[in-house]
Amino acid sequence: MAALHGQQNMIYIPRSIEQEMARHMFSSLPQEACGVVLGEAAAGGMRISRFKPIRNVAPDPLHHFVMDEVEWIRCVFQEKQLIGIFHSHPRTSPIPSARDLDNLPSFAGLLRIYLIGSPVPASSSNARMLLGGYEIMKAPEKGSLSASTESYALQPTPLSVT
Numbered sequence: 001m002a003a004l005h006g007q008q009n010m011i012y013i014p015r016s017i018e019q020e021m022a023r024h025m026f027s028s029l030p031q032e033a034c035g036v037v038l039g040e041a042a043a044g045g046m047r048i049s050r051f052k053p054i055r056n057v058a059p060d061p062l063h064h065f066v067m068d069e070v071e072w073i074r075c076v077f078q079e080k081q082l083i084g085i086f087h088s089h090p091r092t093s094p095i096p097s098a099r100d101l102d103n104l105p106s107f108a109g110l111l112r113i114y115l116i117g118s119p120v121p122a123s124s125s126n127a128r129m130l131l132g133g134y135e136i137m138k139a140p141e142k143g144s145l146s147a148s149t150e151s152y153a154l155q156p157t158p159l160s161v162t
């Protein structure tokens with residue numbers, strides 16, 4: 001695989017889509033925001049073409065996100081280009097939490113891109129977002145005797161916002 005030779009995939013995001021995600025994040029504060037991204041494989045990586053906000057129905061939306069099941073299932077069946085998810089970390093950096101990793105198996109098989117946004121500290125007047133990009137990788141099999149649940153990992157992936 002190319003990644004083994006230091007050639008990494010990129011995630012390409014139009015500036016306008018990045019701004020849509022940032023607006024959704026800021027308008028959802030202090031709660032976590034979430035949504036899906038649509039796109040397709042492109043030369044050298046993946047290209048995002050749309051963002052769709054999804055309602056966060058977590059019992060504790062200040063610290064977690066759970067995508068509204070009806071909206072999520074509608075996306076899975078209707079959006080042919082479903083490629084990833086986005087959620088925000090209102091108070092911490094855009095790095096997957098232990099709980100984010102625990103929840104990966106519930107949708108990771110359908111997706112390739114995992115995005116996390118965080119407000120840039122001290123940017124009150126000109127609200128800016130720090131965006132962390134990850135590629136969803138299937139973790140290597142650990143032997144045929146282990147449990148049959150799939151295991152996934154998040155590989156940090158460079159973003160190209162243009």
Ligand SMILES: [Zn+2]
Pocket residue numbers: 087088089096097100116
């Ligand atoms: Zn998270």
